[in-house]
Amino acid sequence: MHIPTLIARKRDGEALTPGEIRSVIKQFTSGEMPDYQMSALAMAIFFRGMTDEELAALVDAMLHSGSTLSWANDDPMRVDKHSTGGIGDKTSLIIAPLLACDGLWVPMISGRGLGITGGTLDKLESIPGFNTQLDEQRIREILAEFGCVMIGQTADICPADKKLYALRDVTGTVPSIPLITASIMSKKLAEGLNRLVLDVKFGSGAFMQNRADAETLAAAMVRAGEALGVATTALLNPMNEPTGHSAGNALEVAEAVACLQGRGPSDLEKICLELAAAVSNSPRDVLAKRLRDGTAWERFQRMVEAQGGDLASLERITAVHAAPVILDVRAKESGQIIRMDSRQMGLAVLNLGAGRATAGGAIDFAVGCDQIAKTGTQVRSGDVIARIHARSTEAAAAAAETILSGVEIR
Numbered sequence: 001m002h003i004p005t006l007i008a009r010k011r012d013g014e015a016l017t018p019g020e021i022r023s024v025i026k027q028f029t030s031g032e033m034p035d036y037q038m039s040a041l042a043m044a045i046f047f048r049g050m051t052d053e054e055l056a057a058l059v060d061a062m063l064h065s066g067s068t069l070s071w072a073n074d075d076p077m078r079v080d081k082h083s084t085g086g087i088g089d090k091t092s093l094i095i096a097p098l099l100a101c102d103g104l105w106v107p108m109i110s111g112r113g114l115g116i117t118g119g120t121l122d123k124l125e126s127i128p129g130f131n132t133q134l135d136e137q138r139i140r141e142i143l144a145e146f147g148c149v150m151i152g153q154t155a156d157i158c159p160a161d162k163k164l165y166a167l168r169d170v171t172g173t174v175p176s177i178p179l180i181t182a183s184i185m186s187k188k189l190a191e192g193l194n195r196l197v198l199d200v201k202f203g204s205g206a207f208m209q210n211r212a213d214a215e216t217l218a219a220a221m222v223r224a225g226e227a228l229g230v231a232t233t234a235l236l237n238p239m240n241e242p243t244g245h246s247a248g249n250a251l252e253v254a255e256a257v258a259c260l261q262g263r264g265p266s267d268l269e270k271i272c273l274e275l276a277a278a279v280s281n282s283p284r285d286v287l288a289k290r291l292r293d294g295t296a297w298e299r300f301q302r303m304v305e306a307q308g309g310d311l312a313s314l315e316r317i318t319a320v321h322a323a324p325v326i327l328d329v330r331a332k333e334s335g336q337i338i339r340m341d342s343r344q345m346g347l348a349v350l351n352l353g354a355g356r357a358t359a360g361g362a363i364d365f366a367v368g369c370d371q372i373a374k375t376g377t378q379v380r381s382g383d384v385i386a387r388i389h390a391r392s393t394e395a396a397a398a399a400a401e402t403i404l405s406g407v408e409i410r
Helices: 003-011 018-030 035-048 052-063 091-100 120-124 136-146 159-171 177-189 211-227 249-260 266-277 284-292 295-306 342-354 393-404
Strands: 079-083 106-110 148-152 195-202 231-238 325-330 335-340 368-370 384-390 407-409
Touching: 003 018, 003 035, 018 035, 018 052, 018 159, 035 159, 035 177, 052 159, 052 177, 052 211, 079 091, 079 106, 079 177, 091 106, 091 120, 091 148, 091 249, 091 266, 091 284, 091 295, 106 120, 106 136, 120 148, 120 249, 136 148, 136 295, 148 295, 159 177, 177 195, 177 211, 195 211, 195 266, 211 231, 231 266, 249 266, 249 295, 249 368, 266 284, 284 295, 325 393, 342 368, 342 384, 342 393, 384 393
Parallel strands: 079 195, 106 148, 195 231
Antiparallel strands: 325 384, 335 407, 368 384
């Protein structure tokens, strides 16, 4: 196969065959195809796009570039949820145990945060002892006993995606819907799923800034999932304000625990129930009951314990990770909050140290924001509209300035 010819054909708008795509991914993963050629092909895809057949072949080739989780015919149905990212998005911690109560298996492979978007693995690892790197035997044991497990991507799962994303990150080809779709869907389908629900965000704190782009991405991912035999549903959700009242690792775990105990914020509970209902065998009212009567909370505790987490620390997670400086952010005027910008909140939390600027950067579990007021709230001048947890007074003051630049009250 002559790679330069394939690149030229894609550059000129032609479609590659499934066999050609499989060969490209195989050669790229093994190192036979140089990075500069894959970078050129990625740029051609960025400008020319891919047909549905090409995209399905790309997802299939990437998910089979390494190992996949496989299951027996008599194993329970496997389901999962994926979010395209957001601020305060702790829904995975709630949805996984909730679905496990339905007799389903949830083999959830999650990611770390990068930039303003928080990562599920980082939140879980704020629980002392919680182990997100498990071998396949242990994954199966936990699933068989508790129905849910939350882990990170192993070195053997979708190695093509790891290599390709690294190239996209430095060649200006990250915002390509076919390449985004292939990256997300290859990792999720490697779980051996029967059903998948996609939480596609749009707005100031999301990768897709407007609804039209989010709809295009959602449709591409649904088509790719269906083409590979997985019942796939996509729900579009705005990300113009943070989900719930907290943003930051331990603070979000605390809020997830509150939701699992039936006392979470209404917007967080609502989105969790909508997403879970899309792949559950039970109706929404039954799921709501399990969320409010402690059934899902009990399942979450058992999963945390099975993965090495310290249960004694779980309900006092904000005391375990206590920031030395607490600063109230107060309203500058009276009226109704009409904007609590999620991007500015995300930037503030990132700069406090709760996120990472580079893939290998360290994060601070304790810092972030809670008591974040929701849009539509009536406030008086001087009322608390957010509370900052920081390592220094200087960091807290800078975060307050960033947050207030995204607040509008009328």
